[in-house]
Amino acid sequence: MGKWAGGKVRTTSPALLPTCPKETPLARIPKPATLAFMKFIYSLAVWLIMGTALGWGILLAIGGSPWLLLVSVLGFIFAVAKFGCLSSH
Secondary structure (H helix, E strand, C coil), X not given: CEECCCCCEECCCHHHCCCCCCCCHHHCCCCHHHXXXXXXXXXXXXXXXXXXXXXXXXXXXXXXXXXXXHXXXXXXXXXXXXXXXXXXX
């Protein structure tokens, strides 16, 4: 509802408004709290995987095979530079 330039009050009939049935996929949008919880779970999984790869790489590097440590450090640097820096700006 609002006023037009001529001073007349505009009324809109509910029958003229576009409607969306409640059973369509577009009507079932996830709640923001669910999305935030999923992002938290995914970030925990990524940190655990990266920590495991770095720790395992350190153990392999002690034994003389530094390939996993190098790959995991490069992956960690890429992930922090790509995703960490994007979220701060």
